[in-house]
Amino acid sequence: MEGDLQRLVGVNLRRHRERLSISQEAFAEVVGVHRTYLGALERGERNLSLRSLERLAQVLGCDPVALLLAEGPEH
Template identity: 65%
Template sequence: MEGQLQRVVGRNLRRIRLDRDFSQEAFANHMGVHRTYLGSVERGERNLTLQTLEKIADFLGVDPRDLLNER
């Protein structure tokens, strides 16, 4: 079960990013991170801080809880 929330956040981030027509590279550039970092977040390999989660949610225009909820 360890890391399950990371994977949920990653899947939700990818889904919402694609719904908004952002490439991984364009989204990463806007967030000020490298594309490989964003890819590892989307694969659930990175443990985000709450501050980073809020920043991502704000840019996507969603409630941070939308990134945390299993779909």
């Protein structure tokens, strides 16, 4: 469905960020984006480029593909 991948990336982004016990605001600062933009990404409301996906994954310390894959019962 349209937007499903966008929402999945958002869920995964939040999950990985929370595993690091870092706030949305602190993570946004490290990545170099505004907190409201990061929040919109996590809610699946905003598109992001592959370059941005790579940057987020790098900061999270995960493979970019991990942000694209469904995991667990919430998917």
